[in-house]
Amino acid sequence: MENNTIIYGKNAVIEALEAGNRTFNKILISNSGHVDSKISKIKELAAAQGIVFQFVSIQKLNQLEPEGRHQGVIAQISPVKYMDLEDFIQINSGKSASVVVLDGVEDSHNVGAIIRSCVCAGIDGIILPSRRGALINSTVEKTSAGAVNHIAIIKVNSLVNAIQKLKESDYWVIAADHHAKDNYYDIDYTNMNIALILGAEHEGISKSLIKQSDFVIKIPMLTNFNSLNVSNAAAIILFERCRQILGSKK
Numbered sequence: 001m002e003n004n005t006i007i008y009g010k011n012a013v014i015e016a017l018e019a020g021n022r023t024f025n026k027i028l029i030s031n032s033g034h035v036d037s038k039i040s041k042i043k044e045l046a047a048a049q050g051i052v053f054q055f056v057s058i059q060k061l062n063q064l065e066p067e068g069r070h071q072g073v074i075a076q077i078s079p080v081k082y083m084d085l086e087d088f089i090q091i092n093s094g095k096s097a098s099v100v101v102l103d104g105v106e107d108s109h110n111v112g113a114i115i116r117s118c119v120c121a122g123i124d125g126i127i128l129p130s131r132r133g134a135l136i137n138s139t140v141e142k143t144s145a146g147a148v149n150h151i152a153i154i155k156v157n158s159l160v161n162a163i164q165k166l167k168e169s170d171y172w173v174i175a176a177d178h179h180a181k182d183n184y185y186d187i188d189y190t191n192m193n194i195a196l197i198l199g200a201e202h203e204g205i206s207k208s209l210i211k212q213s214d215f216v217i218k219i220p221m222l223t224n225f226n227s228l229n230v231s232n233a234a235a236i237i238l239f240e241r242c243r244q245i246l247g248s249k250k
Contacts, residue, residue, distance in 0.1 A: 005137045007077060008070040010038040016075060017045040023078040024051045025135040025155075028064070030072035031055035042073060052130045052157070078136045080148050082155040085162055088125050089169045091152075097193045098241070099125040099166070103159055103209055104200040105230055108134045112143025113231035114198070118151055119144075121238035122245075125152035129159050133200075163195065163212045171195045175205050175213035176237060178227045184217040189241035190248050196237060198230055 007016050016022050027046050029039060046053045061070050088099070100118055105111055111134045118126055128135055135155065141148050156162040163173055171193040176184070197213065199205035210216060219228060219236055227233070 005076060005079075005139075006064055007075040008065045008073065010042065010071050010073055013042055013073050013075045014038060014045065016077075017042065017049065017051075020049075023081050024049075025076040025078050025137065026130065027051060027053040027073065027075045028056045028061060029053055030058050030061055032058050033072035039073065050157075054131075076135070076137065079138060079141050080136050080153055082136075083125070083152045085127070085154050085156055085165060088152050088154055089165065092124050092193075093169070096191055097125075097171070098123045099127055099154075099171070099195050100234065100238075101127040101159060101163070101195055101197045101209075102133055102199075103129065103197055103205050104203055105133050105198065106200060108137055108139035109143045110134075110229065110231045111136075112140040112148075114234045115140070115144040115151060115153075116147040117231070117235040117238050119147040121235075121242045123151065123238065125154055127154045127156060127159070127162055127195075130155050130157050159206075160208050160212070163197075163209060166193075166195045167212065169193070172215070173197065173213045174215045174217060175199075175210050176218070176233060177205055177210065177216050178218050180216040180218040182215065182217050183220050184237045185240050187215055187217060189244050194241070196234075198234055201227060201230055 007013055013027065027042060043053055061074055062068060064074050100123055102111065115126055134140065136148055136153055167173060173195045174187060175197040197205050197209055219233055
């Protein structure tokens, strides 16, 4: 069986995997169920296609399919097709390209709002991790007001490897972190390829990505209140870049 974000039931998931005409986010398998031949086939097909599968509690599956018809397996599907990172780099070579990288942003509403801001600010792509963070679902699509259809969405298994590939392709990596010394408006965003990394509100950007960054920036605030919502922070930084680009054309 299927709705607009999930496919559930062993046979339905196998059929979707074999058909090869759906874009999968990940497959969730009960960690308390018996691993039979169909579950083994699902794992085998997923591995062959590079689709992430993970074991979760039966309670998690019941939250996604409350009527309990999932048979211990649910596939989360995407309403958009993901682009390969190398294809993105090649398509955008020869111009000042831009991409936003989300590290651990798990709220679908935030992801949708960020994508909407990215499209309005002329960003070329957005990179999402396949395991740690929200992927494209109907909530993201709705919150983005359809912007997911106007930007390259790239899903990667390793953000560290993705950043390394971008650096090798002459992208300057900028990490937004509230512990930084430099302010976001002190960076010259014009005439260069940029990869802007944004992290979740509580955990922030992983240390491994901070180490790979060429610049670490912050948004200065007048109080010591908690850091800004990540979608608000994204908009502030992206439209500073937009302001600089428009100003340079006068």
